[in-house]
Amino acid sequence: MPVAAAAFHYDLKPEVVADGIWVIRGADDAILMGNGGAIANVTILDTKDGAVLVDAGPSLRYGTELTALAKKLTGKPVARVYLTHLHPDHTYGDAAFQPLQIAATPALIAELKSEGPGFSDGMYRLLGDWMRGTELHIPGHVIATPSETIGGRTLRMLALAGHSGADLAIYDEATKTLIAGDLVFHDRAPSTPHADLPRWRTSLDTLKGLGQARVVPGHGPIDLTPHAAIDQTRDWIDWVDTALTDAIQAGLDPVEAGEIAIPPRFAMMKAARYELQRSVSHFYPGLEERSLPLVGKRA
Amino acid sequence: MKTLGILLAGLLAIPATADAALPKDQLGSPMWGYVGKQVFGENAVVRFDPRVKVDFPKIAENQRSFPVQVDARAIPNVVRIVIFADMNPIQQSIDFSLANAEPFIATRIKLDQRTPVRGAVQLKDGSWLVSGGWIDAAGGGCSAPPVSRVKGDWAQHLGESRGRLWENAGAARVMLSFRHPMDTGFVDNIPAYYLERMTVTSSGGSAIGTVHMQASVAEDPVLTLMPKIKPGESVSFDGRDTNGIEYAGIVTAATVGAAVQGAGR
Numbered sequence: 001m002p003v004a005a006a007a008f009h010y011d012l013k014p015e016v017v018a019d020g021i022w023v024i025r026g027a028d029d030a031i032l033m034g035n036g037g038a039i040a041n042v043t044i045l046d047t048k049d050g051a052v053l054v055d056a057g058p059s060l061r062y063g064t065e066l067t068a069l070a071k072k073l074t075g076k077p078v079a080r081v082y083l084t085h086l087h088p089d090h091t092y093g094d095a096a097f098q099p100l101q102i103a104a105t106p107a108l109i110a111e112l113k114s115e116g117p118g119f120s121d122g123m124y125r126l127l128g129d130w131m132r133g134t135e136l137h138i139p140g141h142v143i144a145t146p147s148e149t150i151g152g153r154t155l156r157m158l159a160l161a162g163h164s165g166a167d168l169a170i171y172d173e174a175t176k177t178l179i180a181g182d183l184v185f186h187d188r189a190p191s192t193p194h195a196d197l198p199r200w201r202t203s204l205d206t207l208k209g210l211g212q213a214r215v216v217p218g219h220g221p222i223d224l225t226p227h228a229a230i231d232q233t234r235d236w237i238d239w240v241d242t243a244l245t246d247a248i249q250a251g252l253d254p255v256e257a258g259e260i261a262i263p264p265r266f267a268m269m270k271a272a273r274y275e276l277q278r279s280v281s282h283f284y285p286g287l288e289e290r291s292l293p294l295v296g297k298r299a
Numbered sequence: 300m301k302t303l304g305i306l307l308a309g310l311l312a313i314p315a316t317a318d319a320a321l322p323k324d325q326l327g328s329p330m331w332g333y334v335g336k337q338v339f340g341e342n343a344v345v346r347f348d349p350r351v352k353v354d355f356p357k358i359a360e361n362q363r364s365f366p367v368q369v370d371a372r373a374i375p376n377v378v379r380i381v382i383f384a385d386m387n388p389i390q391q392s393i394d395f396s397l398a399n400a401e402p403f404i405a406t407r408i409k410l411d412q413r414t415p416v417r418g419a420v421q422l423k424d425g426s427w428l429v430s431g432g433w434i435d436a437a438g439g440g441c442s443a444p445p446v447s448r449v450k451g452d453w454a455q456h457l458g459e460s461r462g463r464l465w466e467n468a469g470a471a472r473v474m475l476s477f478r479h480p481m482d483t484g485f486v487d488n489i490p491a492y493y494l495e496r497m498t499v500t501s502s503g504g505s506a507i508g509t510v511h512m513q514a515s516v517a518e519d520p521v522l523t524l525m526p527k528i529k530p531g532e533s534v535s536f537d538g539r540d541t542n543g544i545e546y547a548g549i550v551t552a553a554t555v556g557a558a559v560q561g562a563g564r
């Protein structure tokens with residue numbers, strides 16, 4: 001194992017996004033022992049009443065380091081942690097916070113209760129000691145209004161879906177910054193384990209029209225334009241949709257479907273083959289059921 | 300597992316020198332000696348050969364259903380293809396005896412842990428060629444924990460079969476999918492219950508092949524074969540599960556379903 005016991009330390013490095021906003025970039029890769037599961041972007045916002053976090057990273061260790069970094073950057077403790085969606089690379093770090101500090105939409109809270117703990121075995125198996133002491137906390141602050149104001153900072157709450165069953169995007173009115181969660185990926189292929197592609201497209205339409213100056217994606221570098229990353233995400237999910245539909249129509253088995261050529265326009269996308277093969281696993285059973293005619297029934 | 304016990308007893312009785320029959324494992328599997336004997340039998344001639352193309356994804360996103368394809372079309376005189384995974388509790392999943400078919404099969408298997416996944420082909424002279432690779436069953440971290448049965452409604456759909464035939468010039472292909480829980484007998488005191496045999500025949504009456512399956516094949520088994528059929532011929536299948544439920548039907552190239560609406564739910 002490349003990581004020594006003493007080295008279970010994330011060494012989080014903030015990047016400035018806009019006035020009073022930083023992002024801690026995740027590794028644009030799969031969840032691996034070498035990155036400790038820190039693959040998602042996490043955002044820190046400064047307010048008069050304390051630091052606001054969007055997502056919490058993959059583990060208790062990450063959440064603890066995140067708290068210290070937020071204190072260092074803002075000089076204040078963490079006032080609130082927003083969770084964007086159920087995936088453990090975004091949520092499991094909430095173990096470092098009290099339930100009343102953690103905010104989510106009612107739809108996400110329901111998903112976290114039913115499905116959240118189920119990721120634990122997989123995360124511990126992939127990450128071992130990185131995960132020590134990590135136990136997902138269910139958010140105690142229910143988002144019930146279209147916007148929330150904390151310490152003078154007004155954040156619009158966009159309760160959407162498509163990447164998962166409940167995706168929260170957050171729009172910072174003061175800096176026109178969209179913090180998109182995993183509805184938007186940038187130069188890193190979108191992942192689809194709980195995706196509903198038609199709903200995802202509708203959500204991307206909504207996000208495109210907010211008037212933002214820049215976008216913090218859930219994975220990949222900050223997009224300094226209003227919607228290049230939004231367009232790229234849509235291009236990828238549309239391509240995956242069409243390519244896999246064509247693959248099943250041509251009779252390809254899922255091994256072959258995972259090996260189809262990825263168009264050159266996606267050459268800058270990290271983890272493209274990896275996510276395509278995951279998407280085959282997610283979508284092929286449904287595609288097969290719809291494209292293979294019923295040819296036999298119990299007598 | 301009675302046969303396993305007998306095999307194990309037999310294995311322990313043999314002097315260590317008998318191991319010489321199996322070549323040294325290219326994958327360094329701790330189970331190779333044992334599994335090799337189980338699959339190939341005693342004194343079999345076994346060689347590693349990269350022309351046995353064993354192909355699977357880089358990631359086991361769903362360890363309950365991991366796609367595996369074995370393509371041995373570069374090798375003449377193949378009569379049988381087996382698929383097995385050393386570290387699975389039920390190592391062998393597929394045993395395909397082929398007649399008028401290309402030496403090709405694709406399916407999905409269950410994975411229990413990090414394991415070699417192998418394909419082996421038997422030639423007319425009885426010897427075996429084998430190939431394969433390691434796969435980690437850990438998945439992507441966003442997959443829910445493995446459970447025995449994913450779909451609860453299997454009982455109402457038992458016997459249901461889907462299929463499609465592609466008459467690509469010179470390389471016809473048939474994909475068959477069956478609703479079945481494929482219970483291993485290892486979970487929640489549910490006894491082993493699986494689709495054990497599927498025989499495929501052309502409408503002209505020639506045998507295409509018979510696939511024997513174990514419970515290590517994924518729930519709702521899918522088989523892709525390459526039958527050697529004449530233009531216009533259809534393919535029929537008949538098989539049975541371990542409770543004697545019969546699966547039968549005919550797949551014609553014309554049986555194409557309504558246009559597929561896309562990958563999203």
Ligand SMILES: [Zn+2]
Binds near residue numbers: 085087163182191
């Ligand atoms: Zn996600």
